[in-house]
Amino acid sequence: MNQQSPIQNQNILAQNSLTQAALGTPERPFLMIPGPTPLPEAVRAVLGEPAIGHRSAEFKTVLARVFAGLQWAFQTQNPVLMYTASATGAMEGAFQNTLNPGDQIVVLCCGVFSARWADMGESLGLQVTRISVPAGEPNTVESLEAVLTADTARKIKAVVLTHSETSTGVLNPLEAMAKVVRAHGALCIVDAVTSLLATPFYTDTWDLDLVVSGSQKGFMIPPGLAFLSVGPRAWEAFERCTHPGYYFNFERNKKAQQDNNTAYTPATPQCLALDVALSLMQQEGLEAIWARHQKLQTQIRDGVEALGLSCLVPHTQYASTAVTAVYPPVGVSVSSIRTYIKQHYAMAIADGQKELKGKIFRIGHLGHISSTDAERVLGALEAFLKEDR
Ligand SMILES: Cc1ncc(COP(=O)(O)O)c(C=O)c1O
Structure with a gap:
């Protein structure tokens, strides 16, 4: 039985490089929600077969x-x-x-x-x-x-x-x-x-x-x-x-x-x-995948705190490496943040759920996400906070 890797083509691997942030559109924003997560190029290609x-x-x-x-x-x-x-x-x-x-x-x-x-x-x-x-x-x-x-x-x-x-x-x-x-x-x-x-x-x-x-x-x-x-x-x-x-x-x-x-x-x-x-x-390796998510968590938590915001989970030790929940600034609605980021930066972040709806927003950093993507979402948040409202 052929157990060979389905990825034979180095160009396909290059296209899946995590150093290039995939761009979305306001109609189909890049997903920084905790699932569904963005799809690597090679995954999107096979879905069209x-x-x-x-x-x-x-x-x-x-x-x-x-x-x-x-x-x-x-x-x-x-x-x-x-x-x-x-x-x-x-x-x-x-x-x-x-x-x-x-x-x-x-x-x-x-x-x-x-x-x-x-x-x-x-x-x-x-x-x-x-x-x-x-x-x-x-x-x-x-x-x-x-x-x-x-x-x-x-x-x-x-x-x-x-x-x-x-x-x-x-x-x-x-x-x-x-x-x-x-x-x-x-x-x-x-x-x-x-x-x-x-x-x-x-x-x-x-x-x-x-x-x-x-x-x-x-x-x-x-x-x-x-x-x-x-x-x-x-x-x-x-x-x-x-x-x-x-x-x-x-x-x-x-x-x-x-x-x-x-x-x-x-x-x-x-x-x-x-x-x-x-x-x-398997080409990236489990340890490398875990380390990438750990880095993304640190980048997002440090980034939102540098913007003066606080995370729902105060202790990093108990913080997920897949998603970070953040309190909006006092008097600012979660929906206005999400709408701004979607319209101006073509990225989707998630609302809170049930009793946390409207009280927190959640940034997903799970799956095919790079530090460039994390930088972009933090940049979008910074731009929102600087806007005259
Ligand atoms: C921790 C956790 N458990 C269970 C589920 C349910 O998964 P699904 O929506 O695929 O049924 C989710 C979905 O987001 C989840 O995040």
Whole structure:
């Protein structure tokens, strides 16, 4: 089987250089939101190619590379299931295939996406204990430890940890938290939707049971694919699960993937794009990708602070390397900042969500983003602040 990289052409690589900021237009602004993220030139090119049969030999070759590449991205030997869905689909799959109605779980809540796990758990009949913190704060290892130590009867079956909370820009201390969960024995379910490929992440070394991510984030391809790494304890839990469901069913999907296939019709363009994106990422290297995101975070945080603004997450130690949430100046609306940057600089930044809507703006620095892009968004912000209003 041909396992060669899909990127053979040095010109294509040059076009994907991260030193050149891709320009947008006010109608189609350059995305500095925390997903969907900008697309490298080679990814855009493959999305324009003719259709491919999803059961063809050629496509199987692509899937073989993609499945191996996903294990590399997750740093795991476990199967990484790939679903045609958004990441929320993989979240539901993780619950449905490992837990039964009435099971107790703990969800660490620190924003919109971590709370989604708790809401979803309740919708599936799980008994959910939420450990919540105010917006902008990380969850603490101590509060998790207190709840798990009190559970002497080992009734808690799973703990959900959100690594990078995209709604606030918080980065939780995942490695330390996972150790506490391991000591208790509950399944450790991790939302790595905006941390994977932006922050050091080791599924196997940290012994994580279920890890979820999605295509439109660090993977640098459009929405449409969800990924779920399933470890040995999660497979044991699957065996005890009474209603694992159909579409996201672990066994059906694993069986198909073992044959370099998918259980159901996949989003073929996204799979081709993922093949190319993984090849680009493997050439950059995981450490280099993590370091680039770390640098971008520092550049953005230092930049907005130099402009007199403050970040929602005060401590860099707990700040996401994918997204930074910033308070607007007093008396200035978030919508006026976003509109100015879009109209004058052709860049999109995100509003806050739910109770943070209109109170913060979020700059995404995830995926195919360079320091030139970060400079441009900071320049746009500076120009906005200097305008006479
Ligand atoms: C941390 C986190 N979890 C879950 C999700 C849900 O992903 P999706 O919108 O792909 O379903 C998102 C989306 O932004 C996210 O940022």
